[in-house]
């Protein structure tokens with residue numbers, strides 16, 4: 001049942017001992033592709049009359065064979081079919097690039113052109129890549145023990161150069177050896193999983209190269225096996241409602257028939273709301289300034305500052321999201337020690353359409369569209385699985401209608417003030433976010449208690465689980481009746 005997770009491990013390359021030649025080769029590995037692709041796009045555009053055709057529905061198709069005839073010489077075919085000269089000899093422009101790589105770049109360029117990318121003097125060229133993904137077959141990671149190695153570096157990664165190096169008229173692939181700064185933490189993390197691929201990245205801020213390993217980790221199981229004492233814990237369902245003003249509210253439904261303070265949880269950060277507001281104010285002010293035309297001399301300064309501010313805001317936001325996730329995970333872990341716990345999160349799929357234009361205030365809509373619940377949910381799920389939760393214990397279900405119905409009797413409610421819901425038929429008044437959370441948990445239980453055998457689909461991943469996984473929840477049936 002346990003699902004493996006891909007984790008990233010960042011390791012610094014010892015940049016200070018890299019030779020200039022090695023650095024140059026690193027640049028060639030990451031930066032080469034884009035230059036060739038750009039070249040290809042220009043060639044296609046220049047010869048578009050010869051090699052492009054239009055389909056019936058007006059789309060442009062590029063003939064790849066004809067493009068090859070313009071760009072690549074051939075040497076491995078019969079004498080009479082050999083192309084010795086071509087109008088745009090790419091092999092002469094990029095002598096270190098292999099045939100296969102030209103082919104890859106050609107396919108990307110053709111795709112770009114067919115999608116509508118055109119070279120133009122005003123448009124900046126395709127950005128120079130500062131990262132390159134290298135799959136498992138193209139590198140090896142080695143550890144040299146102290147006795148066998150007289151250098152200071154114990155860990156090396158060897159990347160098979162995809163560039164052709166010529167020796168005695170035959171091409172072969174050299175290995176580029178990079179020294180790694182591997183701490184004990186890194187070594188521990190490496191032992192947990194299998195290295196799948198790596199990414200080379202250049203950090204512009206520090207002018208350093210880094211290796212990002214992608215590890216496939218099999219998380220430990222949080223719950224003891226069925227034969228052990230897991231059945232001795234009472235079962236519980238935690239419903240979580242994601243909101244905008246309050247990021248998340250949770251209600252824990254336990255075998256007890258009443259809710260107390262212990263079973264209610266808000267995840268809320270006052271400081272964040274203030275910081276968020278301040279950044280948004282600053283950004284909007286600057287944007288307005290940039291849109292005005294009268295300060296022609298200072299304009300580039302404003303743009304530069306705007307870019308800086310946006311970047312900073314993004315980083316602050318990310319840090320906040322991670323903090324939020326770790327808070328939620330902590331609470332869930334404490335609950336999981338006391339109960340046989342299932343977590344159900346509402347996925348607000350239709351909220352953007354329902355609260356669309358003309359139906360709520362502009363400010364609210366802006367908040368709504370900037371709110372990335374999908375990211376939050378994915379991160380939460382990942383964090384829990386990494387801590388050993390089974391995937392069927394973290395479910396995402398559609399939350400439609402959960403916050404507009406009474407959590408006691410199920411009838412439609414009204415909202416007298418913001419943040420409260422009131423049911424006119426049973427007279428119950430409750431916090432609106434908690435109503436949502438409670439209804440999400442109840443909706444989940446409702447699916448389980450349907451008479452036919454059912455499967456539950458996780459909204460986020462589309463995985464299906466049969467209801468036999470949730471049999472322990474049958475002890476919570478009293479939550480379905482009106483309280």
Ligand SMILES: [Zn+2]
Nearest residue numbers: 406409423426
């Ligand atoms: Zn009611």
